[in-house]
Amino acid sequence: MESSVGLRERKKEATRRAVHEATLRLTVEHGFDHVTVEAVADTAGISRRTFSNYFASKxxxxxxxxxxxxxxxxxxxxxxxxxxxxxxxxxxxxxxxxxxxxxxxxxxxxxxxxxxxxxxxxxxxxxxxxxxxxxxxxxxxxxxxxxxxxxxxxxxxxxxxxxxxxxxxxxxxxxxxxxxxxxxxxxxxxxxxxxx
Structure with a gap:
C-alpha cells in the first residue's frame, strides 16, 4: 500500500513538473500574455481538466x-x-x-x-x-x-x-x-x- 501511495505521489509530482516546464517554455517562446492554459496542457500532454486538477491558473x-x-x-x-x-x-x-x-x-x-x-x-x-x-x-x-x-x-x-x-x-x-x-x-x- 505504501509503495503505491509513493508511486502515485511521484507521478503527481512529475505531472506538476511537466506542466511547470511547459508553461515556462511557452512563456519564453511566446510571451506570458500569449500563453493559454489549453496550450500549456497540450504541450504537457494532459487535458485541460487535468491542468485544473493541479493548478488554478497559468x-x-x-x-x-x-x-x-x-x-x-x-x-x-x-x-x-x-x-x-x-x-x-x-x-x-x-x-x-x-x-x-x-x-x-x-x-x-x-x-x-x-x-x-x-x-x-x-x-x-x-x-x-x-x-x-x-x-x-x-x-x-x-x-x-x-x-x-x-x-x-x-x-x-x-x-x-x-x-x-x-x-x-x-x-x-x-x-x-x-x-x-x-x-x-x-x-x-x-x-x-x-x-x-
Whole structure:
C-alpha cells in the first residue's frame, strides 16, 4: 500500500513538473500574455481538466518551481538544531539549501523578469513571498529567545527574505556568472549589522 501511495505521489509530482516546464517554455517562446492554459496542457500532454486538477491558473503553474524552492528553504530552517539561535539558523539553512541545489538557473531570472512585467504574475509571486515570510517567522519563533514576543521573529524573517531578494535582484541585473552564494552572504552580513 505504501509503495503505491509513493508511486502515485511521484507521478503527481512529475505531472506538476511537466506542466511547470511547459508553461515556462511557452512563456519564453511566446510571451506570458500569449500563453493559454489549453496550450500549456497540450504541450504537457494532459487535458485541460487535468491542468485544473493541479493548478488554478497559468501563474500558479509558472511559479511552481519557485514555490517548491521556498518550501525547501523553510524546511531547512525547521530542521536546524533546536538550540541554534535564529539568525545563525537562517544563514546555515540558506547555506545548506544552496549546497543542495544547482546554481540558480536562468529559469529563476526569467520568472523574476516576467513578474516585473506582468501584474497578475507579480501579485501571485508577492502572495507566495508573504506566505514564506509567515512560515519563516513561525520557524524562528522558538529560536528568537525569551522576551522577544511575536515582533522579533517577523522582523527577522522579513530582513532575511529582503536580503535574499536584494541579492537575487543584483545577481540578475548585473548578470553575474556562477552561484550567487557569496553575494547572498555579503548582504546577510550587512543586514545583521546594527543600523544605529
Amino acid at each position: 501563474e500558479d503553474a509558472l511559479l511552481y518551481g519557485e514555490e517548491q524552492q521556498m518550501a525547501a528553504l523553510v524546511r531547512a530552517v525547521r530542521e536546524r538544531p533546536a538550540d541554534e539561535p535564529a539568525w545563525p539558523a537562517l544563514r546555515a539553512a540558506m547555506a545548506q539549501f544552496s549546497a543542495g541545489v544547482e546554481p540558480p538557473e536562468r529559469e529563476w531570472a526569467v520568472r523574476t523578469r516576467l513578474a516585473l512585467r506582468h501584474p497578475s504574475l507579480l501579485a501571485r509571486q508577492l502572495a507566495n513571498h508573504a506566505a514564506m515570510e509567515r512560515d519563516l517567522a513561525e520557524a524562528v519563533t522558538l529560536r528568537a529567545g525569551p522576551g522577544h514576543g511575536a515582533v522579533r521573529p517577523q522582523v527577522m524573517a522579513a530582513a532575511f527574505l529582503s536580503s535574499l531578494r536584494i541579492a537575487m535582484r543584483m545577481w540578475i541585473e548585473e548578470d553575474l556568472a556562477g552561484a550567487p552564494g557569496v553575494l547572498i552572504g555579503e548582504i546577510l552580513d550587512e543586514m545583521a549589522r546594527d543600523f544605529n
